[in-house]
Amino acid sequence: MFNAIVSADTLRTALDSVSVLVEECRLHLNEEGLAVRAVDPANVGMVDLTLAAEAFESYEADGGVIGVNLSRLEDIAGMADSGGLVHMELDEETRKLHISLDGLEYTLALIDPDSIRQEPDIPDLDLPARVVVEGRDINRAVKAADMVSDHIALGVREEENVFYVEAEGDTDDVHLELEEEDLIDLQAGPARSLFSLDYLKDMNRAIPSNGEVAVDLGEEFPTKMHFEVAEGEGEVTYMLAPRIQSS
Amino acid sequence: MFNAIVSADTLRTALDSVSVLVEECRLHLNEEGLAVRAVDPANVGMVDLTLAAEAFESYEADGGVIGVNLSRLEDIAGMADSGGLVHMELDEETRKLHISLDGLEYTLALIDPDSIRQEPDIPDLDLPARVVVEGRDINRAVKAADMVSDHIALGVREEENVFYVEAEGDTDDVHLELEEEDLIDLQAGPARSLFSLDYLKDMNRAIPSNGEVAVDLGEEFPTKMHFEVAEGEGEVTYMLAPRIQSS
Amino acid sequence: MFNAIVSADTLRTALDSVSVLVEECRLHLNEEGLAVRAVDPANVGMVDLTLAAEAFESYEADGGVIGVNLSRLEDIAGMADSGGLVHMELDEETRKLHISLDGLEYTLALIDPDSIRQEPDIPDLDLPARVVVEGRDINRAVKAADMVSDHIALGVREEENVFYVEAEGDTDDVHLELEEEDLIDLQAGPARSLFSLDYLKDMNRAIPSNGEVAVDLGEEFPTKMHFEVAEGEGEVTYMLAPRIQSS
Numbered sequence: 104m105f106n107a108i109v110s111a112d113t114l115r116t117a118l119d120s121v122s123v124l125v126e127e128c129r130l131h132l133n134e135e136g137l138a139v140r141a142v143d144p145a146n147v148g149m150v151d152l153t154l155a156a157e158a159f160e161s162y163e164a165d166g167g168v169i170g171v172n173l174s175r176l177e178d179i180a181g182m183a184d185s186g187g188l189v190h191m192e193l194d195e196e197t198r199k200l201h202i203s204l205d206g207l208e209y210t211l212a213l214i215d216p217d218s219i220r221q222e223p224d225i226p227d228l229d230l231p232a233r234v235v236v237e238g239r240d241i242n243r244a245v246k247a248a249d250m251v252s253d254h255i256a257l258g259v260r261e262e263e264n265v266f267y268v269e270a271e272g273d274t275d276d277v278h279l280e281l282e283e284e285d286l287i288d289l290q291a292g293p294a295r296s297l298f299s300l301d302y303l304k305d306m307n308r309a310i311p312s313n314g315e316v317a318v319d320l321g322e323e324f325p326t327k328m329h330f331e332v333a334e335g336e337g338e339v340t341y342m343l344a345p346r347i348q349s350s
Numbered sequence: 351m352f353n354a355i356v357s358a359d360t361l362r363t364a365l366d367s368v369s370v371l372v373e374e375c376r377l378h379l380n381e382e383g384l385a386v387r388a389v390d391p392a393n394v395g396m397v398d399l400t401l402a403a404e405a406f407e408s409y410e411a412d413g414g415v416i417g418v419n420l421s422r423l424e425d426i427a428g429m430a431d432s433g434g435l436v437h438m439e440l441d442e443e444t445r446k447l448h449i450s451l452d453g454l455e456y457t458l459a460l461i462d463p464d465s466i467r468q469e470p471d472i473p474d475l476d477l478p479a480r481v482v483v484e485g486r487d488i489n490r491a492v493k494a495a496d497m498v499s500d501h502i503a504l505g506v507r508e509e510e511n512v513f514y515v516e517a518e519g520d521t522d523d524v525h526l527e528l529e530e531e532d533l534i535d536l537q538a539g540p541a542r543s544l545f546s547l548d549y550l551k552d553m554n555r556a557i558p559s560n561g562e563v564a565v566d567l568g569e570e571f572p573t574k575m576h577f578e579v580a581e582g583e584g585e586v587t588y589m590l591a592p593r594i595q596s597s
Numbered sequence: 598m599f600n601a602i603v604s605a606d607t608l609r610t611a612l613d614s615v616s617v618l619v620e621e622c623r624l625h626l627n628e629e630g631l632a633v634r635a636v637d638p639a640n641v642g643m644v645d646l647t648l649a650a651e652a653f654e655s656y657e658a659d660g661g662v663i664g665v666n667l668s669r670l671e672d673i674a675g676m677a678d679s680g681g682l683v684h685m686e687l688d689e690e691t692r693k694l695h696i697s698l699d700g701l702e703y704t705l706a707l708i709d710p711d712s713i714r715q716e717p718d719i720p721d722l723d724l725p726a727r728v729v730v731e732g733r734d735i736n737r738a739v740k741a742a743d744m745v746s747d748h749i750a751l752g753v754r755e756e757e758n759v760f761y762v763e764a765e766g767d768t769d770d771v772h773l774e775l776e777e778e779d780l781i782d783l784q785a786g787p788a789r790s791l792f793s794l795d796y797l798k799d800m801n802r803a804i805p806s807n808g809e810v811a812v813d814l815g816e817e818f819p820t821k822m823h824f825e826v827a828e829g830e831g832e833v834t835y836m837l838a839p840r841i842q843s844s
Contacts, residue, residue: 175522178497182490206528207494212521243676247701250672274706275669281700422769425744429737453775454741459768 105132105167105193108160111183111204113333116311117154118180120332120339122173123305124148129216130171132164132193142223148302149223149342158336160188169193169200170214176202179209225342230319230327231292232259234266236281238330239312244268244279245303251275254346255303257320258295266318270300287315294320296345306341323347352379352414352440355407358430358451360580363558364401365427367579367586369420370552371395376463377418379411379440389470395549396470396589405583407435416440416447417461423449426456472589477566477574478539479506481513483528485577486559491515491526492550498522501593502550504567505542513565517547534562541567543592553588570594599626599661599687602654605677605698607827610805611648612674614826614833616667617799618642623710624665626658626687636717642796643717645834652830654682663687663694664708670696673703719836724813724821725786726753728760730775732824733806738762738773739797745769748840749797751814752789760812764794781809788814790839800835817841 117137121128124143131138136155142148156162180189183204190203202209248255251272258267266286268279283289310316310330319327328341364384368375371390378385383402389395403409427436430451437450449456495502498519505514513533515526530536557563557577566574575588611631615622618637625632630649636642650656674683677698684697696703742749745766752761760780762773777783804810804824813821822835 175497182494182497205490206526206532207490208523208525208527209494209497210523210525243699243701247676247703250669250676250703276702276704278702278704279700280702285700422744429741429744452737453773453779454737455770455772455774456741456744457770457772 104195105164105169105191105200107137107162107164107192108188108190109158109162110160111180111187111189112185113154113158113337114180114189115177116309116332117152117158117337118173118177120152120309121150122177123309124150125220126174127170127172127214127219129219129222130169132167132169134164134166136162137164140222140225142220143302144220146223147299147344148306149225151225151340151342152337154333154337158333167193168216169198170216170219171200171211172214175211179204179211182207225340226325228319228321228325228327230294230321230324232261232294232320233288233290233292234259234281234286234318234320235288235315236266236286236318237312238310238314238316240281240285241307241310241316241318241328242312245300245307247277247279248300249304251277253300254297255300256295256297257318257326259289259291259293259320261291261293264289264291288317292320293322294324296320296323296326297347298326298343299346302343306343309339351442352411352416352438352447354384354409354411354439355435355437356405356409357407358427358434358436359432360401360405360584361427361436362424363579364399364405364584365420365424367399367556368397369424370556371397372467373421374417374419374461374466376466376469377416379414379416381411381413383409384411387469387472389467390549391467393470394546394591395553396472398472398587398589399584401580401584405580414440415463417463417466418447418458419461422458426451426458429454472587473572475566475568475572475574477541477568477571479541479567480535480537480539481506481528481533481565481567482535482562483513483533483565484559485557485561485563487528487532488554488557488563488565488575489559492547492554494524494526495547496551498524500547501544502547503542503544504565504573506536506538506540506567508538508540511536511538535564539567540569541571543567543570543573544594545573545590546593549590553590556586598689599658599663599685601631601656601658601686602682602684603652603656604654605674605681605683606679607648607652607831608674608683609671610803610826611646611652611831612667612671614646614803615644616671617803618644619714620668621664621666621708621713623713623716624663626661626663628658628660630656631658634716634719636714637796638714640717641793641838642800643719643836645719645836646831648827648831652827661687662710664710664713665694665705666708669705673698673705676701719834720819722813722815722819722821724788724815724818726788726814727782727784727786728753728775728780728812728814729782729809730760730780730812731806732804732808732810734775734779735801735804735810735812735822736806739794739801741771741773742794743798745771747794748791749794750789750791751812751820753783753785753787753814755785755787758783758785782811786814787816788818790814790817790820791841792820792837793840796837800837803833
């Protein structure tokens with residue numbers, strides 16, 4: 104059983120955070136809210152999304168799982184006026200999702216959840232450094248690095264309490280330093296890892312530029328990036344595997 | 351003889367309604383105004399445009415016919431500032447149209463009207479149902495249907511006084527219902543026909559979203575869509591042939 | 598030695614005027630300001646840019662020459678916020694340019710100036726006619742001509758004190774006349790030359806639409822177009838060779 108009403112903006116924002124990594128996913132329709140966990144086909148990036156029942160105008164569910172095509176669902180949500188509401192109701196018999204918005208009824212065929220890749224276990228890493236920055240700083244770092252390279256190094260200089268971003272191209276280099284006063288929070292620790300810019304660019308598209316992002320880092324370890332959506336009623340965690348340092 | 355001054359916006363709007371169907375057309379320069387009738391190469395969609403002399407700042411004509419390339423004429427009108435005026439004068443000897451706007455003089459070579467396809471007769475159908483809606487509702491219906499199918503069904507449920515739009519895709523369906531209170535006017539009658547979405551998308555581009563559109567429908571019959579342009583001094587009627595119902 | 602701070606907007610505007618013609622150029626870092634002179638690979642268009650030390654927030658240089666990739670430098674300047682400042686400092690040892698903006702450090706590899714094409718001599722032509730117009734008039738003329746042809750004629754009708762622009766296509770013609778009251782200034786003289794529209798379109802992109810442009814013309818002679826950037830602290834001169842008149 105699933106019957107929920109949510110603002111189109113909230114639905115779009117939540118789905119976007121997953122669709123940057125995968126095309127199809129399983130929605131877990133838990134009593135306390137909606138949850139998605141997915142890993143990209145290359146096993147490099149993972150996403151963990153939860154959207155609490157409180158993020159919805161109304162929400163009823165009893166723990167089912169449905170498989171959806173994300174871009175299809177995003178297109179439908181995109182038909183709503185800004186501020187419009189989307190009503191979703193699962194037809195258990197036909198296994199279709201009835202979606203209505205502004206007088207429009209859309210019947211979405213679901214995907215057999217068993218045909219969608221198994222959810223990953225997101226490892227419980229104990230990363231030594233945490234940096235909390237504004238989303239716009241991630242955005243700037245990614246754009247700058249993209250001018251010179253396909254990779255980006257994120258690190259912390261413990262003694263100086265500095266979070267840094269580096270990208271080395273064939274001829275040019277980019278370097279961005281954020282000192283303690285530029286950061287919302289910093290837990291210094293030994294941290295420097297290299298990441299694929301392609302993945303970070305995709306994740307960056309879902310990071311709200313005017314929100315806080317907590318970035319957990321280690322030495323040649325995955326990074327975890329955590330931020331809130333839906334006015335705090337939704338949470339997104341990305342995990343991104345490191346690239347082997349080339350030098 | 352043809353010598354007229356018209357606002358660039360009015361000229362563009364009028365030409366757009368024809369250029370969504372054909373590239374070249376004959377302009378009938380009648381004493382009481384300008385008239386165009388055209389059918390697309392596949393004989394599926396027709397347009398009938400009249401722009402009364404009152405839609406012009408000044409207008410003089412004596413019943414001639416000229417052939418024009420519509421996108422060329424639209425490009426020229428597009429050079430004018432918003433609110434600018436376009437002066438058109440026919441040179442009978444050279445068979446060229448002199449167009450001036452904001453100090454710019456453009457000499458447009460005309461096309462031999464005999465080389466342009468004959469105007470269609472727009473059949474005088476007696477369609478049993480008429481729905482008057484806002485242009486934006488046509489727009490929503492077309493966009494929604496386009497998510498799932500190449501075809502769109504328009505119909506009326508007589509007993510409920512409901513205008514409905516349906517599109518059935520391979521897996522998903524879209525359904526939009528407008529009840530009497532959502533409609534500007536409704537003359538209920540037996541009506542349901544299937545149309546090509548490609549044509550309706552083109553026609554929709556010329557329908558003003560904040561204006562009224564009268565849609566005449568029958569059972570597996572063509573639809574006629576009628577709306578005003580140029581503050582009521584211009585009228586556009588589209589006729590669109592139905593597709594054979596597949597079921 | 599080169600150490601300068603300049604607003605990102607000024608830097609972008611200045612570089613744009615050169616990058617429409619060439620991809621790489623030599624920057625002359627003179628004591629009194631920055632200077633660039635370049636000719637396009639086909640020897641048809643030349644640019645002469647000077648940006649006085651007064652256009653910078655701070656400026657120190659002693660006459661060196663560096664080779665730069667313009668689009669790279671423009672991308673970097675594009676990372677700055679509007680109104681942001683760009684700090685450039687030459688590392689004499691590594692022959693790299695250190696660029697910092699908003700906490701971002703970019704190390705730009707320079708190009709060996711000897712590998713960049715020699716600066717042209719801009720001939721000291723004594724052109725008989727000068728027209729001073731607003732940039733937006735050049736823009737209109739170029740757009741209109743582009744509808745019908747690949748070439749554009751610029752000329753002056755001495756007896757009437759009229760500056761005219763003409764383009765003749767295979768079927769259509771465009772003609773724009775600016776009389777004395779439409780012009781900022783006019784020194785009438787015998788002038789009519791035909792130019793490649795491709796070049797003029799590129800140059801037009803760098804001409805500020807709300808600024809003055811002085812256009813010097815002769816009979817089948819090159820044209821010189823001169824305008825100011827950076828609130829008068831920068832000057833750009835384009836020279837464009839004529840096409841042979843086809844008629």
